[in-house]
Amino acid sequence: MKTRKLGQNGPTISAIGLGAMSFGGIFGDTNEAESLHCLDAMLDQGIDFIDTANIYGMGISETIIGKWLTTRRPNVTIATKASFVSGPPRRIDNSERHLRAELEASLKRLNRDHVELFYIHRREHARPLAEVVGTLSRLIEEGKIGGYGMSEIAPDTLRAAHKIHPCRAVQNEYSLWSRQPELGMIQACKALGVAFIPFSPLARGMLGDIPLAKPTDGFRSQNPRFIEPNFSENTKTINAFRSFCAARGWTTAAAALAWILAKGEHLIPIPGTRKAENLGQWAQATEITFTPEDHAEIDRLLPPGFAAGDRYGDHQLLAIERYC
Numbered sequence: 376m377k378t379r380k381l382g383q384n385g386p387t388i389s390a391i392g393l394g395a396m397s398f399g400g401i402f403g404d405t406n407e408a409e410s411l412h413c414l415d416a417m418l419d420q421g422i423d424f425i426d427t428a429n430i431y432g433m434g435i436s437e438t439i440i441g442k443w444l445t446t447r448r449p450n451v452t453i454a455t456k457a458s459f460v461s462g463p464p465r466r467i468d469n470s471e472r473h474l475r476a477e478l479e480a481s482l483k484r485l486n487r488d489h490v491e492l493f494y495i496h497r498r499e500h501a502r503p504l505a506e507v508v509g510t511l512s513r514l515i516e517e518g519k520i521g522g523y524g525m526s527e528i529a530p531d532t533l534r535a536a537h538k539i540h541p542c543r544a545v546q547n548e549y550s551l552w553s554r555q556p557e558l559g560m561i562q563a564c565k566a567l568g569v570a571f572i573p574f575s576p577l578a579r580g581m582l583g584d585i586p587l588a589k590p591t592d593g594f595r596s597q598n599p600r601f602i603e604p605n606f607s608e609n610t611k612t613i614n615a616f617r618s619f620c621a622a623r624g625w626t627t628a629a630a631a632l633a634w635i636l637a638k639g640e641h642l643i644p645i646p647g648t649r650k651a652e653n654l655g656q657w658a659q660a661t662e663i664t665f666t667p668e669d670h671a672e673i674d675r676l677l678p679p680g681f682a683a684g685d686r687y688g689d690h691q692l693l694a695i696e697r698y699c
Contacts, residue, residue, distance in 0.1 A: 376421025377661040379643050381452065382543035383568030385522055386491060388452045390636060390661050392424035393417050393654075394574060394647030398439050399432020402580070403592045405649045410439045416651035418449055420658055426546075426572070426645045428456035428496060429481050437484035445486045454492035454544070454572075455481045456526060458499065458694075467694045469499035471510040478519060492543055494524040497694035498532060505539055512540040524572070529698035530563040537567050549573035549644075551582065551616075551631055551673075552600070552609070552682040557638075558699045565641050573635055576644035582631040584617065584656065586610050598691070599684030608683040616676045623669075625659055632660035634673060 377390045396402070398410045417425075427436045437455065444451070457477035460466045468474075478493060493514065495507060511523035522543030525536060536542050545564055549556045550573065564571040579595055580587050587610070595601045600609055613627075620630045628646065635644045646657060665673075687695070 379640060380570070381424070381492065381643065382522060382541075382570045384541070385543050385570065386452055388424040388643065389422045390643060391422055391632060391657060392426055392454075392572070392643055392645040393422050394645040395425055395427040395436045395440060396431045396647050397649040398427070398436035399430075400435065401431065401592065401594055402590070402647075402649075407439055407442070409651075410436075410649050411443050413649050413651045413654070414440070414443045415447070416654045418447075418451075420654050422654075423449070423451045424454070424643065424645070425451055426454045426574070428494075429477050430456075430459050430461070430496070433461070434480070434484055437481055441484045441486040452491045453485060453487065454494065454524065455485070455490055456494040456496040456524075457481065458496035465693060467497045467499040469495055469502050469507045469510075471506075471513075474507075474510055475514070478514065482519070489519050489521065491521040492524050493520040493522075494526050494544070494546060496526050498525065498528055498696065500694065504532065504535055508536050508539040515540075526574075527695045529696040530559040531698070532696060533560070533563050533567070533569065537569065542567070542569050544570040544572050546572040546574055546645075548575050548686060549635065549642075550576045550578045551634060551677045552578045553686050554679045555699060557679070561638060561642070565639055569641070571639070571642050573642060573644045575647070576635050577628050577631055577646045578613075581609065581613055582616075582627055583653075584621075584627050586614060586617075597688055598686075599688055600682055600686065602684065605682075605684035612677065612681055616673070619672060619676055625663060626656040628653075628656040629659035629663060632657055633663035633665065636660060637665060 378387050379390045460468050514520045524544035526546040617627045620627045
């Protein structure tokens with residue numbers, strides 16, 4: 376496993392991280408033993424960066440990671456997030472009181488006295504950005520967090536926040552079927568020395584060797600790209616990419632991750648899984664080198680904007696910044 380820097384002044388970590396959202400059961404039933412086994416397999420693959428959040432299973436993901444950290448005591452880098460208030464109604468809270476309380480609760484579940492990276496999960500637009508970044512900078516000064524990040528933001532928000540206090544990372548969705556960050560965010564992060572952390576880099580399970588069965592979990596079953604006729608159309612398009620990868624001896628997942636890694640040294644994708652066997656499909660990613668002909672063929676098979684359906688339904692758009 377090759378390594379990359381988590382922001383200009385951040386730690387050196389594996390070039391690929393592990394997204395732990397599914398530990399909380401968001402994408403189907405899970406259990407603690409399965410997740411612990413996945414974390415062990417993660418280390419075997421040389422991955423030492425774990426991304427979680429307080430709302431993943433309402434603390435379940437962090438609790439499992441905390442148990443694993445206590446029993447294994449590995450040298451890993453942890454990122455977590457806060458901002459959501461479950462409600463009803465569901466809302467965003469970037470107040471100092473809320474962020475501090477949620478961070479303390481996360482640290483307790485993780486059995487840590489600090490995390491290397493702490494994100495605001497979404498921006499609360501009614502609250503001045505200077506106030507929010509001020510809170511995050513104080514948490515850095517106090518040693519509670521190594522650096523701060525922001526999720527689902529636009530480039531202008533990053534630039535404004537970075538002027539107040541340097542940002543360590545931005546986490547937005549990016550993959551072969553979600554290309555919006557190419558229209559400014561990847562470039563802004565590079566210019567500022569900020570890590571760009573693509574979440575869902577494997578298209579929420581679509582970019583695997585085996586075509587995904589139509590999901591029934593609460594998240595994807597209500598997502599436009601997984602609703603017919605979009606789901607069948609997307610599966611058909613991605614099948615051609617699967618054949619392309621197989622002909623070259625690559626797993627589909629490894630090729631999809633390698634495509635992201637090739638976009639810049641500051642990109643660190645965080646594919647998610649709760650199953651140890653899936654980690655093996657990622658192993659080739661940092662070793663794949665595409666030729667110009669490979670890039671041209673990928674663009675032909677999966678051109679920008681190929682996906683049928685939006686990446687989120689209207690009910691999933693709370694506080695997400697759109698900039699194009």
